[in-house]
Amino acid sequence: MYEGFIRVAAATPTIRVADCEYNAKAILALIEKANAENVNILCLPELCISGYTCGDLFMQEALLDAAMEALKFLLEKSAAYNVLVVAGLPLACNGKLYNVAAVFCRGKLLGFVPKTNLPNYGEFYEFRQFTPAPEYTQTINEIPFGTDLLFQFEGFSLAVEICEDLWAPIPPSSRHAAAGATIIANLSASNETTGKADYRRSLVAGQSARLTCAYIYANAGKGESTGDMAFSGHNLIYENGILLKESPPFGEAWAMTEIDLVALTHDRRQINTFSAKQKYTEIPSKLEYNCNALSRAISANPFALSDEEKEIVLNIQASGLAKRVGHVGSQLMVIGVSGGLDSTLALLVAVRAKKMLNADILAVTIPCFGTSERSKNNAHRLCEALGINCREIDITESVSRHLEEIGHSGEADVIYENAQARMRTLTLMGFGGIMVGSGCLSELALGYTTYNGDHMSMYSVNAGLPKTQVRQLVKYTADKFPELKAVLTDILTSPVSPELLPTSQPTEDIVGPYELHDFFIYHLMRWGRRPRAVYRLACVAFAGKYPPDVILKWQKLFYRRFFSQQFKRSCLPDGPQTGQVSLSPRGSWRMPSDAMCSVWLAELEEIIK
Secondary structure: OEOOEEEEEEEOOOOOOOOHHHHHHHHHHHHHHHHHOOOOEEEOOOOOOOOHHHHHHHHOHHHHHHHHHHHHHHHHHHOOOOOEEEEEEEEEEOOEEEEEEEEEEOOEEEEEEEOOOOOOOOOOOHHHOOOOOOOOOEEEOOEEEOOOEEEEEOOEEEEEEEOHHHHOOOOHHHHHHHOOOOEEEEEEOOOOOOOHHHHHHHHHHHHHHHHOOEEEEEEOOOOOOOOOOOOOOOEEEEEOOEEEEEEOOOOOOEEEEEEEHHHHHHHHHHOOOOOOOOOOEEEEOOOOOOOOOOOOOOOOOOOOOOHHHHHHHHHHHHHHHHHHHHHHOOOEEEEEOOOOHHHHHHHHHHHHHHOOOOOEEEEEEOOOOOOOHHHHHHHHHHHHHHOOEEEEOOOHHHHHHHHHHOOOOOOOOHHHHHHHHHHHHHHHHOOOOEEEEOOOHHHHHHOOOOOOOOOOOOEEOOOOOOHHHHHHHHHHHHHHOHHHHHHHHHHHHOOOOOOOOOOOOOHHHHOOOHHHHHHHHHHHHHOOOOHHHHHHHHHHHOOOOOOHHHHHHHHHHHHHHHHHOHHHHOOOOOOOOOOOOOOOOOOOOOOOOOOOOHHHHHHHHHHHO
16 A cells, blocks of 8 residues: 555456356456555456356356355465455355355455345346345355445445446445445446446546445446447446546456545545444455555646636635625725735636626736736736726835834844735725735745735635645636736746845745645645645655655645644635645634644654654
8 A cells, every 4th residue: 555545456357258267267367467566455347257247057066166266266366466356256045046246365264245235127146046145144155245344444434336236326336335335346247338438437436426435337348248238347446436447448448547545535434324234344454554655646736727626726715705895884895916826816806706796896906025027017008908007106105114113123024024014904995995914824824924914805806726726727817818918927927926025036036836735735635635745745746846855845845834823814804715635723623722743743754864
């Protein structure tokens, strides 16, 4: 297991109908392949040991005996391999015949799971040969036999359903997930017809999302009888509604990837509707996790948005602002426009909000000691392009007088910087309108904001957006509106800076690259990952761009600032949540202001050793 990721595969052997010995050897080859590629869970199709299309041959003792002999062969041979295998076969029990999944690992048969819902419509006639799963769990030669089985391993619980079980109105997997299963294996023999592949994807996607689980779906393929149906080996692996891997219909019939167990466990812990209402038989077992790398891509920009999502985010921001302005009854939105990314986006959002209500916009540029001509000019150019009234109020004299009054030497220190930020806020709040805040989520996470300065506003439209998303939305607007492209492009290429010092003050030289911090924020807050895992995933995502020691340096700074600056986040103004990560103290993130980060830093120190 690689930092909570387990490698799994859904595969389809090329079989011969009713030739169990041949099929067992084909299955063994897939087990050997899985073991060689460090796959820990291998899901195979429904009745793959015998073939799904045997028809009335299922009633022949010779075939049933051959299937059991094939299973014994697989048990013997699989003892040498570190793979949990789920494979289908016909099984006679108490005078009935069942369509079952055999679950085995390292030579040990862990249980049989019978199919609950037997299709007997259209081209299917399983009632002719098989009996639905019994209501209660039994044993066959001391092997658990039933649908209420949970196969327990370190880090995950696996449960099984078979083909039509997924298509039923209430799939057994719903019950399995409520009982604690985080991975569902589905052994299927779903024939191929036009449009069915898309419907199959939608079923698996919806069920995995509804259950907050991983879903491994293995489908029958080559070798099945084509007398009336064709099977394509369309295998699917989904995680919480997201397609991770598939083998396209009539393709290679091997789908392999890693499942993020940490993500699934994190979300399950937060959702209080997962509570078992019936008792399951838990079957513990062990696996060795040998995967030490990922075949699955790790995005360096986990907050990336599609164009459709960008429109949704902008509309969330604008409608939130319009609601606040309309409720208060103000006729004026006041925005400090610095020529930087955050205030630019806030102004663009206010322009959208203006179309939703009867209110004016006043943009104010407030130069002081560190304001550059480039940023000031861009602020004026942007307002002119948008047709917005812009006032310039130079606060250099006011801030200087304030510093004198408090006995400050004028040295360019934190007090010197904070005085400017607070004077800007005081200026903006003096116009009697709704002051629109522009600070983003990344700055809030790092505490890179002046308490009761730019930290404060009457509605903070960017509070739910990390810096990487702010950049995406400004660029999206630049590409969409040619009349804004020149000025927005110049803003996008300007160094991020609070411009509070007379000398150059690039933010990312001080606190580190925002793309790294946004990666840390995402994996800490969205999935609750431990520091070591965040570090190792960052090394994968940013390979070739940031050396490991640079990643580690900024990650340590991130934890220090994230913990020490919580007091600023505990009294944030209102602002809309736009994504799955939020720092609002009223909703998504509640944390004491005096919590220590020693546990997190200690784990990073272990990496150095």
